[in-house]
Amino acid sequence: MRHQLTFDARKEAQLCLDQAGGWIAFHRQKPMFVFATAEEKETYMTLLEAKVDDTKKRNQGNVKRWKQIMTFLKCLLKASKNEQDIRQWSKDDGRS
Incomplete structure (x- = not known):
């Protein structure tokens, strides 16, 4: 029996698919991620979850950095106005 998941177009998802030993097949003209065993499917889910968590952590760091930069720029703008x-x-x- 094949184990299938809905196709995920994200690059990270497709890299995890390859690492877990899955492949892409078509079911009713729609792409699907297919795994030979439930273990491979579980490995895929674990890998993808780790990648998503890592991406979120990196993005949160970037957001924090951008907030600091924006605060600094606002201070510069205020100082310039003053x-x-x-x-x-x-x-x-x-003149008086």
Whole structure:
């Protein structure tokens, strides 16, 4: 008996399929992931779960980094605006 899963177009899924010993076949004109044994299917699920978790961790790190960069840029923008205001006030004081 074959063990099947719905086709997953993600590159990570297809790499895990290859590592687990599965292949792609067509059932009613739709691609499916196919495994010879339940153990291979379980191996695939484990590998894919690990890859997804790893990707999420990397993305969370990137999001944290981008938030820090955006905060820094906002501070720079605010400082620049304050500097422009100070220059304008200096000019206004000089005219009086």
